Amino acid sequence: MKVLFIGYVWPEPLSSAAGIRSWNLLEALLKAGWEVTFASPSQTNGFTQNLIEKGIQTACIQANDSAFDVFIKDLNPSLVIFDRFVIEEQFGWRVYEVCPNALRVLDTQDLHFLRRARQRALESVQPIQLISEDTYREIASIYRCDLTLVISDFEYNLLVNQFQIPQELLLLQRFSYRPAPASRSFQERSHMVMIGNFRHPPNRDGVIWFKNHIWPLIRKEIPDLEIHLYGAYPSKEIMALTHRATGFIVKGPALDQYETLSQYRVNLAPLRFGAGIKGKISDGWWCGTPAISTSIGAEGMHEDFPFGGCIADHPQEFAQHASELYTNDELWLQHQNHGLSLIEKLYSSTQSFLARVQSIYDHLQTHREMNFMGQLFSFHGLRSTKYFSRWIEEKSKRLSSEKSHN
Numbered sequence: 319m320k321v322l323f324i325g326y327v328w329p330e331p332l333s334s335a336a337g338i339r340s341w342n343l344l345e346a347l348l349k350a351g352w353e354v355t356f357a358s359p360s361q362t363n364g365f366t367q368n369l370i371e372k373g374i375q376t377a378c379i380q381a382n383d384s385a386f387d388v389f390i391k392d393l394n395p396s397l398v399i400f401d402r403f404v405i406e407e408q409f410g411w412r413v414y415e416v417c418p419n420a421l422r423v424l425d426t427q428d429l430h431f432l433r434r435a436r437q438r439a440l441e442s443v444q445p446i447q448l449i450s451e452d453t454y455r456e457i458a459s460i461y462r463c464d465l466t467l468v469i470s471d472f473e474y475n476l477l478v479n480q481f482q483i484p485q486e487l488l489l490l491q492r493f494s495y496r497p498a499p500a501s502r503s504f505q506e507r508s509h510m511v512m513i514g515n516f517r518h519p520p521n522r523d524g525v526i527w528f529k530n531h532i533w534p535l536i537r538k539e540i541p542d543l544e545i546h547l548y549g550a551y552p553s554k555e556i557m558a559l560t561h562r563a564t565g566f567i568v569k570g571p572a573l574d575q576y577e578t579l580s581q582y583r584v585n586l587a588p589l590r591f592g593a594g595i596k597g598k599i600s601d602g603w604w605c606g607t608p609a610i611s612t613s614i615g616a617e618g619m620h621e622d623f624p625f626g627g628c629i630a631d632h633p634q635e636f637a638q639h640a641s642e643l644y645t646n647d648e649l650w651l652q653h654q655n656h657g658l659s660l661i662e663k664l665y666s667s668t669q670s671f672l673a674r675v676q677s678i679y680d681h682l683q684t685h686r687e688m689n690f691m692g693q694l695f696s697f698h699g700l701r702s703t704k705y706f707s708r709w710i711e712e713k714s715k716r717l718s719s720e721k722s723h724n
Contacts, residue, residue, distance in 0.1 A: 319352045319353070319396040319397055319679075320352070320353045320355070320393065320394065320395045320396050320397070321347050321352050321353065321354045321355065321395055321396070321397045321398075321399065322355050322357060322390065322393060322395040322397070322398045322399070322420075323340070323343070323344060323347075323354060323355070323356045323357070323398075323399045323401065324357050324358065324379070324398065324399065324400055324401060324405050324409055325340060325356060325357070325358040325360070325401045325405070326358070326360065326401045326402045326404065326405050327358060327360040328356075328358055328360055328362065328363055328365040328366050328369070329341055329344070329356075329365060329368075329369075330365050330550070332550070332571075332572070332573070332574070332575060333515050333550035333551070333571070334515040334518070334550065334597070335493075335515075335594075335595065335596065335597025335598065336427050337365075338493060338597050338601075339425070339427060339469070339493060339597070340401060340425075342493055342494045342668060343399065343425065343467075343668070343671070344356070344369075344372070344374060345372075345668075346494070346668035346671060346672060347672075348372065348373060348374070350672050352397075353375075354373075354374045354375070355374070355375040355376070355377060355393060355395070356369050356374050356375070356376050356377075357376070357377040357378070357379045357389075358378070358379065359378075359379055359380055359381050359408070362376075362378060377389060379409075381408040381409070382408075382710040382711045382714065383711060384711060386409065386412055387412055387415075387416050390412065390413060390416050390417055391416050391417070394417060395417060395420050396419075396420060396421065396679065397420060397421045397423065397675060397679070398413050398417070398420050398421070398422050398423070399423045399424075399425060400422070400423070400424050400425065400459075400463070401425055401427070402424075402425070402426065402427055402430070403424060403426065403430065403455060403456045403459035403460075406422075406424050406459045406462065406463065407455065407459060410422065410459070410462055410463070411696075414462075414696055419682070421464050421465070421675065421678060421679045421682060422462070422463045422464050422465075423463060423464065423465045423466070423467065423675065424459055424460060424463040424465070424466040424467065425466075425467045426456070426460075426466060426467060426468055426469065426473070426594075427469065427594060428469060428470075428473070428592070428593040428594025428595070429456065429468075429473045429476070429477075429593050429594065430452055430456055430593075431448065431450060431452035431453040431455075431456045431457075432448065432473065432476070432593040433520070433591065433592055433593035433594070434450070434452050435447060435448050435450060435452075435453075436591035436592065436593070436614070437519060437520075437591045439591075440523075440590055440591050448480075457477075457481060457483070458695045460477070460483060460487065460488075461483075461487070461689065461691045461692040461694075461695045462692055462695045462696050463487070463692070464487075464678055464682065464685060464686065464689075464692075465487060465488075465489060465674060465675065465678055466483075466487055466488050466489070467489050467491045467671065468488055468489065468490055468491070469490075469491065469492055469493075469594045469595045469618070470490075470492070470593075470594055470595050470617065470618025470619070471490055471618055471621055472617050472618035473593065473594065473618060474488060474490045484688075484689070486685070486688065486689075487689060487692070489670065489671065489674050491668070491670065491671050492595055492600075492664055492665050493595055493597060493600055493665050494665060494666060494667060494668045495600070495604050495661050495665050495666060497662075497666075498603075498604050498605075498606070498658055498661055498662075501580060501605060501606025501607075501654070501658075502580055502581070502606065504583065504647040504650050504651065505647075507580075507581060507582055507583040507607075508581075508582070508583060509543060509544045509545065509546060509582055509583065510536075510543065510544070510545045510546070510582060510583065510584045510585075510586055510640065510644065511545070511546050511547075511548065511578070511579060511581075511582035511584070511585055511586065511607070512524075512525065512528070512545060512546075512547045512548070512549075512585070512586045512587070512588075512598075513547070513548040513549055513572060513575055513578065513579065513585075513598050513601075514549045514587075514598050515549055515550045515551060516549045516550065516551050516552045516553060516556050517550070517551045519591075520589050520590070520591050520592035521549065521589075522553075522556065523589075523590055523591065524587070524588045524589045524590060525547060525556065525559065525588075526559075527588055527590055528586065528588040529559055529566060531633040532588060532633045532636050532637050532640075533545060533564070533566055534564075535633060535634060535637035535638075536637045536640050536641055537564055537565060539637070539641040540641055540644060540645070542565070543565055543644070544565035544566075544567060545565060545566055545567065545586070546567050546569050546582070547559075547566075547567065547568045547569060548569045548570065548571065548572040548575070548578055549570070549571065549572070550571045551571075552568060552570055552571075556568060557570070575601055576601060576604065576605050579601055579602045579605040579607050580605040580606065580607065582607060583607070583643075583644055583650065584607070584608065584609070584610060584627075584640060584643050584644050584650075585598070585599065585602035585607045585608065585609040585610070585627070586609070586610050586611075586640065587599050587609055587610070587611035587612070587615040588610075588611070588612060588615070588636065589611065589612050589614045589615040590612065590614065591614060592614050592615070593617075594618070595618060595619060596611070596615050596619065599611060599615060599616075599619060599626075599627075600619070600660075600661065600665055602626075602657070603626045603657030603658060603660055603661050603665075604657075604658075604661050604665075606654050606657070606658060607654070607657075608626050608627040608628075608643060608650060608653035608654050608656070608657055609625075609626060609627035609628075609657070610627055610628050610629075610630065610636060610639050610640045610643060611627065611628075611629060612629065612630065612631050612636070613629055613631055615629075616629045619660070620660055620664070621664065623656070623659065623660055623663065623664075624656040624659075625653075625656065625660075626653055626654070626656040626657025626658070626659075626660055627643065627653045627656075627657065628640075628642075628643060628653070
C-alpha cells in the first residue's frame with residue numbers, strides 16, 4: 319500500500335510531542351511494509367534528511383497550487399494521512415477530487431478547538447466556551463475523513479458524548495513506546511526537570527506561572543534544589559528567566575530528551591491549559607521519572623489507573639507534592655512504578671491503528687455510505703474550499719506575472 323503523509327511541519331521527534339507522534343505513525347507504516355511518502359508545505363530543514371535515512375520519500379508541496387494535483391495523481395496513494403485539521407482543509411479536497419478511492423485519515427494531534435478554548439478562558443478569566451469557529455472547522459474535518467485518530471480518551475469521549483461523532487469514524491491512538499529500559503535509581507538522580515517546546519503556548523505560560531508562583535515555595539523547603547528547563551526554540555524572554563542564585567536554570571534544547579529526563583528525580587509539567595497527551599510526561603514515565611502536573615496535564619493520560627506521580631492545580635499543593643516526591647524514596651518508587659505500568663498498558667502498540675486502517679480500506683465504499691454527514695461536508699467543502707483555493711492560485715499567478723513584467 320502506498321501512503322502519503324501530509325505534515326503541517328517536518329516531524330521533529332527531539333523537539334516536540336507532535337514530532338514523536340508523527341514518527342510513531344511513520345514507523346508503524348514502514349514496519350507494516352508500506353511505501354511511505356512524507357510531504358509538507360513547510361520549509362525543509364535538517365529533519366527532512368531524517369526521513370530520507372529511514373527510507374521515506376519526501377516532497378515539498380504548496381497549498382493553493384494545482385501542482386499538488388499532478389503530484390498526487392502520479393503517486394496514486396491508497397492511504398493519505400493529514401497532520402492536523404488545517405492540513406486537511408488545505409489539501410483534503412484535492413485528494414477527494416484526484417484520488418477519490420484513497421482512504422483519508424486525520425491525525426488530530428490534539429483537539430485544537432479544546433486547547434484554544436481553554437487558553438481564551440484563562441486569559442479572559444471567563445468560563446470555557448467550547449463552540450467557536452475552530453470547533454466547526456475541526457469537527458467538519460473529522461466528518462470529511464474516513465478515520466480520525468484521537469490521542470486521549472478524554473478527547474475521544476468528548477467527541478462521542480458531547481458532539482455525537484460516530485465511533486466508527488474515530489480511533490483512540492496514543493503515543494507508542496518500545497519496552498522501557500532499566501532506569502536510574504532514586505539515589506542516582508538529582509534535581510528537578512521541565513521539558514517542552516517553547517513555541518507551544520501552554521509550555522510558555524506554564525514556565526512563567528511556575529517560576530513566579532511555585533518555585534519559590536519549593537526552594538523554601540529544599541534550599542539547594544535546582545530546576546533545569548529544556549526545550550526547543552527558547553525565546554530571549556525564556557532564556558532570561560535563568561536565575562542561578564535561586565536554582566532556576568534554562569538549559570535550552572535537549573539533545574536527547576530521554577537521556578536528559580532519566581537524570582532527574584522529578585519531572586514537572588505545570589500546565590494551566592492545553593489538550594491531548596502530554597509527551598513530556600509519558601517520556602518521563604518511560605525513563606522512570608515520575609511527574610507532578612495539573613489536572614489539565616494529567617487529563618487523558620492514565621484512564622482509571624494510578625497516575626505516575628501527583629496532580630495539583632494550586633501552587634501551594636503543587637509545591638508540597640513536588641517536595642515530598644523529591645525527598646521520599648518510597649513514595650518516589652511507588653509513582654515510578656505507576657508510570658512504567660502505564661507505559662506498558664496504554665502506550666505500547668500501534669497495531670490497532672494498522673488493523674483499523676486495513677479494515678476500513680477493505681470495505682471503504684460501505685464505510686463511506688454510512689457516513690452521510692461526511693458526504694455532506696465533503697460536498698459543500700469541495701465547492702467552497704476548492705473555488706477559494708483556485709481564486710488564491712490565480713491571484714498569485716497574476717501578481718507573479720505583474721512583477722516579472724515590471
